Amino acid sequence: MNGVTGRMGYRQHLVRSILAIRDDGGVELDDGTRLQVEPVLVGRNRAKLAELAARHDVAEFTTDLDAALADDTATIYFDAQVTSERTKAILKALAAGKHVYTEKPIAESVAEGEELAEAARAAGVIHGVVHDKLYLPGLLKLKRLIDGDFFGRILSVRGEFGYWVFEGDWQPAQRPSWNYRAEDGGGMVLDMFCHWNYVLENLFGPVEAVMAKAVTHIPERWDEHGKPYAATADDAAYGIFELAGADGPILAQVNSSWAVRVDRGELVEFQVDGTHGSAVAGLFGCRIQSRARTPKPVWNPDLPTDQDFRAQWEQIPDNQEFVNGFRAQWEEFLRDVHAGRPHPYDFDAGVRGLRLVDAGYTSSREGRRVELDGSGPVSGSGDAAAVGPDAEAGA
Template identity: 80%
Template sequence: MRIVMNGVTGRMGYRQHLVRSILAIRDDGGVLRPDGTRLQVEPVIVGRNREKLTEIARKHDIETVHTDLDAALAEDDAPVYFDSLVTSERKKTILRAIAAGKHVYTEKPTAESVAEGEELVEAARAAGIVNGVVHDKIYLPGLIKLKRLIDSGFFGRILSVRGEFGYWVFEGDLTPAQRPSWNYRAQDGGGIVLDMYCHWNYVLEHLFGGVEAVMTKAVTHIPQRWDEKGEPYEATADDAAYGIFELAGGVIAQINSSWAVRVDRKELVEFQVDGTHGSAVAGLFGCRVQHRVRTPMPVWNPDLPTDQDFRAQWEQVPDNQEFGNGFRAQWEQFLLDVDAGRPHPYDFASGVRGLKLVDAALRSNAEGIRVELSGGAR
């Protein structure tokens, strides 16, 4: 199965999707089908910079390179199109791929607005193609372990979720920024709410229940940054967001997202889940638990330093299975769905639900209100 991959000169498209997913699958002999046979893959890479694409192709033994998207989409024996472009370019390229009859797998956000996302849903439905949106977080070891705990009833009744995500993205003056400059320009589709709330929607939906209401404060903590050429520019997009999410079943989630925070935790993202019978703290890879029968009894005393090592009172959940790269795991599922001609569970409609949460959060921030995702607010 040949795959047209657009945007592989970017950091995420190259490292996670091309190298660690498609090329890793190719080098391992393909995706294992249920009947024991294998579905082999081969990338067809497309982009604007022929020099960069040629170097990638030479380095990784990739046969076909295109700088003309229409020429790449015209390849009859390449039934899948993947999009990892900047958000502002995504809708029009996906529509071209759908018109060419390709099955489509895409990074998120799927579009810049709910209306554009719904346009993609309708186009995919009319064309009868298999479509999918990257939901990499739920394939990570830490969240797989957390889902296992939830399904086993470990927590009893889940009460609340607290998430911390982020790290310091350098401004670019003294130290080069480790994220592209467009991420911090609203006019180019940047902003942490648009980027990360699409993630938080499917994570919360998958683990705890759909988001029914949201309150968010989004800010631009760093107003000036320096781009890839060392030129200063105005950061017009939000680089931090502080949200409260009301979930189905009465669970309350609080998630802080920031590219202007220094990390004092084991992983770049961690979720603490508290329930009547136990609690857990899950990151990308690890998951620590504390059951109610092992819960200590702290006593508040501001006059004496505590003699308890609280973090040492938690236990690690064992792996109990071999975990692979989360991006590759979803790629394999999507390719098997295309091969079998069945819908992918995380489709364009799931991407639209993420965009609806983004819209609600941005409205909450702009108006200073709690917003219900059904459209009402109070």
């Protein structure tokens, strides 16, 4: 496990996934037996690794990735490093014959992502990319509604994501400073369009075209040491996505921002509107309004409304026990490795996310709608060597 000293790698992947699985006796397989796991911690800071290993009773840790990859008893490589370090490490792991599971984005460019996908196919290993948001209770409930044909014909999706990330001067920022430097792999489009691609394509249909605007609202921030730096990456993105739905075209609008104050029930919410009903899904909750229970408001700017619109929605019950989404996908990946079968959310899915990133930046830079096909933007796809904002896109 490479990169577990970082926030996401430590909390979600090490503690709440792998160590939780280990402490529960392993992953339960179809035949009732259990597949146990034991992490080997890899990183650049030996002192941090030693402290984590001691805290969590982990026997092995190292700053030597090559030595870790040479260990035949560790058959899976996991990467949660900063994006700029990911490609070369995964290529090493594939060359060593390891199965690979990685955080997204899988690379900094479409070309690098395709290189990883081809190398994984050539190595004949199982490969997967984190799709954690598909395992959120709110989105699982939404998927249940879609599968039950609650919506009728789905017309549109509206997503709101983000919160205020402090600049770091008078209050410490709650996200790492590299997230706001394009040269270090930061950027809202690169970070979140990979998420939106797999959410949209797995729930509603593949993205066929995008119009997007990437902006840097906060041009200067302060790093972990209190030093000011130029925020060269976009900290917000506003996108319109055209989807190929099963029953016809679907329009999705998704706003993503680290410079917005939250006035909604959860940090991310998706409203889905269909001919027979609507739903609003967040991280945990999902509220619905059927056609039969839809109110009939009348626009009157001269009188305040007497309707409590939010009270007219019904909460969907859990109906099942939801486990941590990162752990749920880890367990699926481990079962797939054990069975020798492909993981459904593989490197090709990661490449599709990068193609949407590329199209989003192209749209923002050129101020136009960009179409996608199976291989990415149809035309004007920008620099094939990198996906990211240029000086204008980040202005």
